[in-house]
Amino acid sequence: MEATLSLVVGCLFAVALYLILSKHIIRMLLGVVLLSNAVNILIFTAGRVASVAPPLVPEGAGAPLSAVANPLPQALILTAIVISFSFFAFLLVLAYRAYQDLGTDDTDRMRVAEPENDGLPPLGY
Amino acid sequence: MLKAEAMVHGAFSPADFLVIAPVAVCFLFGAVLLMARKRVEWHPFVAIPGFALVLGIDVALLLKVAADGPQTMMMGNWRPPFGIAFTVDMLGALFAATAGFVALCAAIYATFSMSRTERRYGFFPFLFLMMGGVSGAFLTGDIFNLYVWFEVLLIGSFGLLILGSEHEQLDGATKYSFLNLVATTLFLITTGYLYGLFGTLNMADIAQKAGRFENDGALLTIALLYLVAFGMKAAAFPLNFWLPASYHTPRFVVSALFAGLLTKVGVYALIRVLLMLFPPQHADLATLISWVAILTMLAGALGALAQSDLRRLLNYFVIAGIGTIFAGLAVTDPGSGAAPAVVAGAAQAAGTITAATGDAAAAAPLLAQHPGAMVVALSGAVFYALHSIVVMTALYLAGGTAARLSGSSSLFAMGGLWRQRPGLAALMLVFLLSVSGLPPFSGFWPKVILVRGAFQAGLPLLGAVILLTGFLMTVASARVFAFAFWRNPPERGAGTDGASFPPQKEPVPLLSMLPLLMLAVFVVIAGILPQWLVGLTDVAARGVVDPAAYVGSVFGGGS
Amino acid sequence: MRTVIFRFTAPYLTALMVLFSIFVLLRGHNDPGGGFIGGLIAASALAIYGIACGVGPVRRALYFHPMAISAAGLVAAVVAGIFSVFAGTGFMTGLWVFPTLFGTEVALSTPMLFDIGVYLVVVGGISSIALALEERESD
Numbered sequence: 001m002e003a004t005l006s007l008v009v010g011c012l013f014a015v016a017l018y019l020i021l022s023k024h025i026i027r028m029l030l031g032v033v034l035l036s037n038a039v040n041i042l043i044f045t046a047g048r049v050a051s052v053a054p055p056l057v058p059e060g061a062g063a064p065l066s067a068v069a070n071p072l073p074q075a076l077i078l079t080a081i082v083i084s085f086s087f088f089a090f091l092l093v094l095a096y097r098a099y100q101d102l103g104t105d106d107t108d109r110m111r112v113a114e115p116e117n118d119g120l121p122p123l124g125y
Numbered sequence: 126m127l128k129a130e131a132m133v134h135g136a137f138s139p140a141d142f143l144v145i146a147p148v149a150v151c152f153l154f155g156a157v158l159l160m161a162r163k164r165v166e167w168h169p170f171v172a173i174p175g176f177a178l179v180l181g182i183d184v185a186l187l188l189k190v191a192a193d194g195p196q197t198m199m200m201g202n203w204r205p206p207f208g209i210a211f212t213v214d215m216l217g218a219l220f221a222a223t224a225g226f227v228a229l230c231a232a233i234y235a236t237f238s239m240s241r242t243e244r245r246y247g248f249f250p251f252l253f254l255m256m257g258g259v260s261g262a263f264l265t266g267d268i269f270n271l272y273v274w275f276e277v278l279l280i281g282s283f284g285l286l287i288l289g290s291e292h293e294q295l296d297g298a299t300k301y302s303f304l305n306l307v308a309t310t311l312f313l314i315t316t317g318y319l320y321g322l323f324g325t326l327n328m329a330d331i332a333q334k335a336g337r338f339e340n341d342g343a344l345l346t347i348a349l350l351y352l353v354a355f356g357m358k359a360a361a362f363p364l365n366f367w368l369p370a371s372y373h374t375p376r377f378v379v380s381a382l383f384a385g386l387l388t389k390v391g392v393y394a395l396i397r398v399l400l401m402l403f404p405p406q407h408a409d410l411a412t413l414i415s416w417v418a419i420l421t422m423l424a425g426a427l428g429a430l431a432q433s434d435l436r437r438l439l440n441y442f443v444i445a446g447i448g449t450i451f452a453g454l455a456v457t458d459p460g461s462g463a464a465p466a467v468v469a470g471a472a473q474a475a476g477t478i479t480a481a482t483g484d485a486a487a488a489a490p491l492l493a494q495h496p497g498a499m500v501v502a503l504s505g506a507v508f509y510a511l512h513s514i515v516v517m518t519a520l521y522l523a524g525g526t527a528a529r530l531s532g533s534s535s536l537f538a539m540g541g542l543w544r545q546r547p548g549l550a551a552l553m554l555v556f557l558l559s560v561s562g563l564p565p566f567s568g569f570w571p572k573v574i575l576v577r578g579a580f581q582a583g584l585p586l587l588g589a590v591i592l593l594t595g596f597l598m599t600v601a602s603a604r605v606f607a608f609a610f611w612r613n614p615p616e617r618g619a620g621t622d623g624a625s626f627p628p629q630k631e632p633v634p635l636l637s638m639l640p641l642l643m644l645a646v647f648v649v650i651a652g653i654l655p656q657w658l659v660g661l662t663d664v665a666a667r668g669v670v671d672p673a674a675y676v677g678s679v680f681g682g683g684s
Numbered sequence: 685m686r687t688v689i690f691r692f693t694a695p696y697l698t699a700l701m702v703l704f705s706i707f708v709l710l711r712g713h714n715d716p717g718g719g720f721i722g723g724l725i726a727a728s729a730l731a732i733y734g735i736a737c738g739v740g741p742v743r744r745a746l747y748f749h750p751m752a753i754s755a756a757g758l759v760a761a762v763v764a765g766i767f768s769v770f771a772g773t774g775f776m777t778g779l780w781v782f783p784t785l786f787g788t789e790v791a792l793s794t795p796m797l798f799d800i801g802v803y804l805v806v807v808g809g810i811s812s813i814a815l816a817l818e819e820r821e822s823d
Contacts, residue, residue, distance in 0.1 A: 020307065025299065032306055039313050046321030076269055076320070080313060082720055083276045087306055089813045090283060094302060096817070098295040112296040113374050121433040122536055122608055137772050145765075145775045152762050159755035202774035211775075250755070 005045040012038035025095045025105040032091070036084035040077045047073030137198070143186045144198040144211045147179050147221060147260040155253030162247065169236040172249040176232045179256065180225035187218040191661065195668070195678035197266065205679050206330045212266025214675050215665035216507065220393050221263040223511045226647070227385050227518045228256050230640035234522050235378045237637035238529070246288045252382070255281030262390050266679060268316055269326045271394060275309050275358070282387060285379045286371070297374030304367035308357035315350040322347070329679035331402050332672045348406035351398050352414070358391030359447050362421040368444060369428065373436035373534075377525025380436065384443045385518035389510050392450050400454065400503065401669045408457045415455035419590045421448030426597035435524050435534040435605060442520065442560055442601075445594055446513040452591055453506025453575050456582040458497040502578030503666035508658060509571035512651060516559050516567065519644035523553045526641070527609055529631040536605070541614030550610045552641050557602035559648045562595040567651035570659065686736065694736030701729035709803050710796075719799035723806025730807075731814040739819045742811075750812035757804025764798035 012034055019031025047070045055068040099105045102112065154175035158168055190196060195214040199205060213221075235248060258278025265271050286298045316326070322343055323331055338344050353364070360368040368388070372380050399407050407414075425445025432438035526549055527542055528534035543550040559566035572591060579588035651658050668674060705725035712718030734742045746753070768777045780793040 020303075025303075028303055032303065032310070035307070035310050036313075039310060039317060042314060043317040043320065046317045072326075073320070076317075078720075079269075079273060083273070084310075086280070086809065087276070089810065090280070091302055091306070093813055093816060094283075094287070094295070094298060097290065098299050101290075101292050101295050107300070110296045110299065112293045113300075114370055119433060121431065121438075121604065137774065139769060142769055142775065149762050149765060149775075152758055156755040156758035156762070160752050160759070162749065162752060162755075199774050201776045201778065208774075247751075 001049045002045055005041060005049065009038050009042045009045065012041070023106050023108055025098065025107060028107075029088070029091055029095055033084070033088055036080065036088075040080055040084075043073050043076050043080065047076075140189070141196070141198055143182060143189060144196050144213050144264060146182045147186070147225065147264065148257050150175070150179055150182065151253045151257030151260060155250045155257065158253065159247065159250040162250070168249045169232070172232050172253070173229070173236065175253065176225070176229040176256075179260070180222070180229050183218070183222040183225040183260075186213060187215075187222045187661075190215055190218040191664070195675050197678045206325050206327050209270050210266035210327055210329070210679055211264050212329065212675060212679055213264050214668045214678075215661060216393070216396065216669055217263045219507065219511060219661055219665055220389065220514075221260055223514045224256070224259050224263065224386055227382065227514055227644075228252065230643050231378050231382050231518065231522070233643075234381075234637055234640040237634045237639075238378065238525070239376065247284065248288060248376075248378075251281050251284035251288070253281075254278075255285060255382070255386075257281070259386055259390055263393060266328050266675075267326055268319065268328055268331070268398065271397075272309065272312055272316055275312065275390070275394075278387070278390065279305055279309065282383065285382075286375050288376060288379065291374075294374045297371035300367050301371035304357065308354050308364075311350065311354040311357070315347055315354060318343070318347050318350070327679065328397070328402060329672070329676040332676055335402055335404075344403060345406050345409060348399055348403045348410060351403075352395065352410060355391045355395040355398070356417065359388045359395065359451075360391075360421075360444055361417050361447055361451055362424050362444075363417075365421065365424065365444050365447075369437060369440040372440045372443065373434070377521060377528070380439075381518045381521030381525065384439065384521050385514045388443060388447055389450075389514050392447065392506075392510055396454065396503070396507070396669060401672050401675070404670075411455050411457045414451060415584060415587050418448050418451035418455050419587060421445070421451055422590055422594040424448070426594045426601070429601040430597060430604075433536050435528060435536060435539065435609060436521075438536075438601060438605065439517070439520055439524055442598065443513075443517055445598055446509070446517065446560070449572070449575065449591060449594065450506045450510050450513065452579060452587050453502045453509065455587060456498050456502035456578050456584065458499045458582075497670070498578050498582040500663070500666045500670055501581065502575060503669060504659065504662045505571045505574030505578055507662040507665050508655075509568075509575065511658070511662070512559070512567040512571055512648075515644055515647050515651075516556055519552075519556045519641060519648065520560060522644070523549065523556055523641055526633050526637065527553065529633050531609070531614070532631070536608045538615065539609040540612050542610045548638060549641075550606075552638070552645050553610060554606060555645050555648060557606055559652065561599040561602045563599065565649075565652045567648045567655075569652060570655040574659070691736045694733055698729045698733040701732070702726050705729065705803075709799060712799055713793075713795060719802030720806055723803040724810065726803070726807045727810035727814060730811045731818070734815055734818045739815050742815060746811075750808040750815065752808070754805050754808025754812070757801040757806075757808060759801070760804065761798050761801030764794040764801060767794050767797075 016031045016035035016038060019027045019034065022028055022031070050069065052067050052069050053064070055064060055071040057064050095105065098110070102110055104110060154171065158171060161167060161171075186196070190213055195212060197205075197210055197212045200209040200211065202208070232249070232252065235252075239248060255278050258274050258276075258281055261274035262271055262278060265274060283298065283302060286301060287294050319331070320326055322338070323334055325331060325334070335344070357364040372383055374380075375383070399410070422445055425441045425443070425448055428441035429438050429445065432441060524534070527539065530542060530546060530549075531539040533539060555566060559568040562568040562572040572595060576588045576591050579585070579591065702725075705722040708717040708725060709719055709722030710717075712722065730742055730746070733745070743749075748756075765776045767779055768775055771777065771779055773779075776794075776798075778793055778795045780791060782789050782791055784790070
């Protein structure tokens with residue numbers, strides 16, 4: 001199971017990297033989303049996948065009676081999902097605004113902050 | 126495995142909550158200001174006391190750590206390896222206190238320099254949110270929690286970066302956001318691997334267990350990935366291009382805080398994770414780090430020389446400073462590649478700290494005796510990082526004031542500020558000398574320590590590049606001062622880029638000089654009386670090299 | 685998008701979804717659910733209302749600005765932690781009280797307060813982004 005999931009993570013990383021290498025913001029955005037999903041599966045796999053009982057403590061007992069699944073990766077993934085979701089929402093708005101205001105989503109042509117023909121600094125006093 | 130006793134027992138006194146207080150106070154103030162978003166004119170009157178309170182808490186925490194050693198509080202009373210730990214040692218406390226100081230100065234500056242409409246977009250709430258994230262990153266003892274604080278401060282910084290939504294800002298923010306998001310995702314990926322290997326995320330627990338995995342390729346991979354992720358956050362050489370693309374676009378105050386704080390959070394995380402948790406891997410990567418440091422310093426210094434715009438020149442100063450800090454991280458103790466014995470962590474009573482090399486060393490000022498080269502260099506790096514936080518913030522604020530006075534931040538268009546505002550010019554001169562590393566200001570001593578550490582560790586090239594960078598930055602600083610302040614104002618229209626926009630001069634109230642003065646006081650005191658600061662950074666460096674006290678604070682039963 | 689059927693059903697759908705989101709929020713301590721997922725349901729309810737009837741009515745219906753709602757949630761979450769200062773236990777420790785209201789024992793706790801805080805943060809944050817996007821579409 002872990003081997004299969006590792007393969008899935010690897011494929012997702014490859015696709016995400018390919019998308020992030022693009023010049024266009026919208027593809028980069030999709031790449032980042034894929035990357036964060038790949039990370040979630042990675043953490044899930046790192047927590048070891050096994051079919052055991054859910055991590056619930058029965059009433060009256062102080063600890064689980066038998067072997068239970070590891071609840072921590074799920075907590076980590078939930079946190080990561082929340083964060084990546086909010087970042088995706090923010091980046092979507094930002095990319096949209098940038099596209100509207102700058103008229104392009106090609107990062108090569110977004111040179112407002114760093115003008116291309118920036119001359120030399122003053123060389124003599 | 127899982128015992129019923131997963132909870133810590135024992136009462137806490139209110140003083141124990143100092144560990145968590147900076148974060149909680151920041152969020153509380155930020156949220157209240159956000160709720161009162163219509164009453165912008167009240168914001169400074171709430172925000173400045175708020176930041177003063179945060180600074181007070183940070184200083185109290187620093188004093189407590191200096192007196193009693195590292196402090197720990199477990200969230201929700203869960204027992205150490207299970208719950209999230211907030212652990213503060215001298216390193217975290219020093220960074221947090223400096224961050225609080227800088228934030229207070231920036232808040233005062235913003236009060237007097239920002240127009241009402243600029244504040245309407247929510248400057249102060251986002252500032253509190255970002256400071257909450259920064260404080261959390263400095264104070265947490267859990268590596269996943271560190272990731273969460275990185276994201277929190279990133280969200281806050283996004284908000285600050287696009288304040289005003291000008292074209293230039295959207296351009297800069299796009300690059301900044303994507304690069305930083307990829308960096309934190311890389312951080313998360315590595316943390317996933319780390320969790321798979323160790324089964325724990327508590328830094329003290331990892332420090333204890335890392336010794337068992339000696340010479341493991343997986344650990345080296347993790348260490349290298351962390352180096353890439355934090356190097357990207359810190360804008361180290363091959364990954365530094367997002368910084369000059371974005372840091373000059375937001376408001377002056379925002380740039381100042383970003384330049385001062387955000388890259389240093391990356392540096393702090395690198396020190397905490399790479400040097401404290403993986404000392405053998407750090408020793409393996411030391412050569413790589415020293416080349417990164419050399420190239421970062423040169424890229425920063427040469428980049429600064431090539432700029433004609435004051436703000437973009439300052440961007441490269443930030444990068445050069447990062448390179449200098451990295452130089453301190455590149456030094457290892459020759460022959461001590463093996464991890465110091467931290468397994469017997471609980472045996473170390475909190476407060477007594479021994480040097481990594483095994484010499485019994487009380488927390489005495491540096492230069493008095495001969496601790497390991499790594500401790501010397503790390504102490505210098507921490508000192509330089511603190512100096513850099515203060516002086517970069519100060520430079521951006523002073524540069525912003527100068528640009529407002531002359532209506533442009535281009536070196537072609539500025540001039541005559543020495544006659545117009547001699548006080549500002551004098552302060553700017555102090556900051557420029559300090560950032561170049563000239564005595565008697567705060568940049569001098571850490572550079573002395575770093576150069577000394579580099580030569581002591583047998584890295585003469587590194588030491589030479591630190592000195593060369595200092596020289597190049599002096600040239601760039603001299604150019605700034607000569608053009609923007611010393612010469613007579615250029616005639617209108619004579620500048621090459623004066624044709625596109627007429628300079629709009631803005632009045633600058635005298636009170637906005639107060640934060641500059643506060644920052645200058647720190648720069649001068651740290652330059653003239655460095656002993657107290659060196660004593661503290663020395664303790665911080667020893668605590669990183671031998672984290673026994675840190676581990677003892679977490680597992681020694683609560684606080 | 686503004687067909688008659690959609691505009692007619694949207695308010696009912698929104699009301700139902702908000703109600704369901706509160707149900708999901710409150711059952712979250714022991715069962716699947718909780719503040720984040722509840723908040724998402726509520727935010728999507730508001731987004732549907734916005735698509736159907738326009739952004740203006742949503743803002744009027746919310747009364748408070750979404751960011752202010754978010755901030756209130758943040759305050760609630762921090763306050764949930766601060767209770768532990770008075771109890772003298774570690775920050776964010778779960779504290780419970782069981783008052784009896786109208787003959788029923790009601791379990792009130794700081795985790796619940798924290799969850800409500802998360803709910804409000806999510807509702808405020810996501811709906812402000814959603815409304816911002818919808819607003820621009822209709823321009």
